[in-house]
Amino acid sequence: MYRADYHVHTHFSHDSNEPIELQIEEAIRQGFDEIAITDHFEKGPINGIIQPNMLMSGYLEAVKEMQERYKGRIKIKQGIEIGYEERWREEIFKFIEDCDLDFIICSTHKCENVDLFLNNFFDSRTQIQAYTKYFENVLNAVKTFPHFSVYGHIDYINRYGSFAHKILTVSDYKDLIYQILKELIESGRGIEINTSGIRYGVGHFNPQIEVLKMYLDMGGQIITIGSDSHYTQHIGYLWDEAALLIKNIGFNYYTTFEKGKPIFHHL
Secondary structure, rough: OOEEEEEEEEOOOOOOOOOOOHHHHHHHHOOOOOOOOEEEOOOOOEOOOOOHHHHHHHHHEEEHHHHHHHHHEEEEEEEEEEEEEEHHHHHHHHHHHOOOOOOEEOOEEEEEEEEEOOOEEEEOHHHHHHHHHHHHHHHHHHHHHOOOOOOOOOOOOHHHHOOOOOOOHHHHHHHHHHHHHHHHHHOOOOOEEEHHHHHOOOOOOEOOOHHHHHHHOOOOEEEEEEEOOOOOEEEEEEHHHHHHHHHHOOOEEEEEEEOOEEEEEEO
């Protein structure tokens, strides 16, 4: 089976120090046919630190160089993970116009201008209130930002917060999740299955099986498989298990992208 890890970070991301070459070499070692480099694009400070302009930092040039260096050994797609906030909408649109990207993940990493991994987002909120606010942000992003390929780790909010039990019961947010998936399907965009939830101890891939089944039942077809690797040892993490899971649920294909267009591969 054709294997493509579609969520990979390198030292161009604020939360990774892995050289891009090492991530690619590890993917080749594991026999992957294709990877998408999807380093973070975030506006505003992350944990108090202003992020560099990726166009100026040489990110796009580095990916193109790797495409040439490893031609014939592995396909490397030029992607990005955008931490979307509506207040930066015009700047994000302009950035995308200036890039030649194959693939864009849209993710929600902040709510109300606060990083989700900082527990103060959860202050004065119950678990349901916090998770509801998160899904409301995701729905707003899907409605106001049309220029992406898939939405990243849709239900990963339970990775954060100081709650005793970081459980996300899908039925508590089913209406919001339904609206999010409906918007994605009707606009020709998709989701990813992100394997990192197991690494982070939430006990499942993102999204959960119930969300994956809902997406499929609603007619969703576009789905990528990504390890969300920030370190070489996580390249391809549980990729085969994720592919088997979605096949068993009923998906016939998973997706890669080229110049923003989906390509379907048999599972």
